[in-house]
Amino acid sequence: MASQKNSKPSLERRVRRMAVRHGLHILKVQKLTDPRVVAHGGYMLRDVETAKIVFGDDPYAFAADLSEIEAYIAAL
Numbered sequence: 001m002a003s004q005k006n007s008k009p010s011l012e013r014r015v016r017r018m019a020v021r022h023g024l025h026i027l028k029v030q031k032l033t034d035p036r037v038v039a040h041g042g043y044m045l046r047d048v049e050t051a052k053i054v055f056g057d058d059p060y061a062f063a064a065d066l067s068e069i070e071a072y073i074a075a076l
Contacts, residue, residue: 005023011066018073023048026069029062043069 012026019026027044031036041063045055055072056064064072 008066011070015064015066015070015073018070019045022073024054024073027053027056027062034060034062036060041065041068043074046071 006011006063012028016026024045025048027046029042032038032042041056042062042065043066044062045064046052047054056062056069
């Protein structure tokens with residue numbers, strides 16, 4: 001059984017806090033219509049000031065998962 005620290009909701013909250021500290025917002029897909037998103041991703045990062053997508057839109061929208069978002073932010 002997964003501990004609460006490693007559960008998806010707690011990971012999402014932790015990564016969201018990291019993003020906010022770097023002036024970013026995490027966008028989460030609302031409708032799972034693209035099978036690629038269902039299989040892999042579901043998240044993108046947007047710059048708060050410019051509203052520009054900075055990560056997770058290549059090769060398709062909402063292509064990143066939480067671990068990729070976390071790694072991207074940690075590398076900033």
